[in-house]
Amino acid sequence: MSLISEVTLSVPIIFFEDAFDREPDAVWTLEAAHDLTDDSGGTYYVSFWWLTGCPAPDFEAALDADPTVRCTRQVCSLNDRTLFRVKTVSFPPEQPLLVPTLRAHDATHIDATRDAEGLHVRARFPDRDALNAFLDAAEAVGRRADVHRLYAAESGPADSHDLTERQRAALELAHERGYYETPSEVTLEALAEEFGVTPQTLSRHLRVAVEKVVADAVRPGTPRLQDPSQ
Template sequence: MLLTTFRIDYPILRTALTHASDIEITWERSDLIGDGTHRMLVWADGPAFGTFESGLEADPTVKSPTRVIEFDERRLYQLELTAEGRRASVYPTVVETGAILQDATATDEGWDIRAALPDEETLDQYHTFFMSRDFDVELKQLYEDWKPSYCSQPRFGLTDRQHEILVAAVDEGYLDIPRSCSLAELGTQFDISSNAASERFRRGTKALIENTVYPNDHPT
């Protein structure tokens, strides 16, 4: 498989993010329903939720959002794409081609989408999709002969990104006493915000504990 990272000037949520330049979006999941409905779960990180939600109401690619979970500077939204959003969405192509969407983040500067594609023909198919819709797209990274983590060494339930940040946390001294680096510095290493680094680190730590030292008979 090919592991790719694209930077895309993607219209989905562009209006909402333009209203709130301090917000970073992290895609959680998408669902395609038989009647043509396309729903997304996305995390929003940042301080400007008021302007972001005003932007959501004005955004032509999504319907009125549902706020699912709320923390101080982090919220989970369920969004349904409008007809305009569905026409722009690459996710149906992801499903059709058998690609694996690793992660996707967005700011007012665009979307970074990381996906594993079956072959070069599929890569050409994605390029054609973006260009036919006049999306500005940049292929930032391309790794050939990539295998999912479950095909190589054990990862104990970690995603590749979670594995990377946990290893970096050890290498850079985040877990030392006293600490030699901050989560913000780890985030800079992976070109993500400190909030996104914190969430990735916490999710990775949780997955590692649950798949190693967590008792099998512990009540859930």
């Protein structure tokens, strides 16, 4: 029986550190990633990410200044999201990287998000041994690899609404403090200070969490595009 695991690789991570240091409210949702080999045997990525959380020109400038980025361009914009194509610099063959590490442990990437806290990955593993081996290897990619949710692929996460750990924690705190009462018993600013993020970041967590819960309530069991960017 295969397993679905939601894993966070905590910063520092090999690439995009400078960009997220400059724009900590930025959130990237992975559309596609291709790991390629150059003539010297090094590995580089060509990847496509949807940006939310900050103005596209600001994050593009941050990417241009990031030493791990070779070139980038905006592909298109849709509502409040902008799709970026990013090519990284080449990394030496001995450098551990996420996609090859997943592949080495027979894991299948489902979706991924990158923000200032780290890289959040949902992937399918053939069994628990493969997951544990991946977690050990992934600590060479990020500072720490933590599992936030684990379930059998055939069952799905019970009553999860596809919420990330941060979204669920933000929603629980807002409910406990009376944020959704009328009138509200706590301000967004006070709630954000307690949660340890900016008001803009907390607002984004809450908005996306509520959207997911509502979507599950009005369209139960209906597949939808995943946006784990929050």
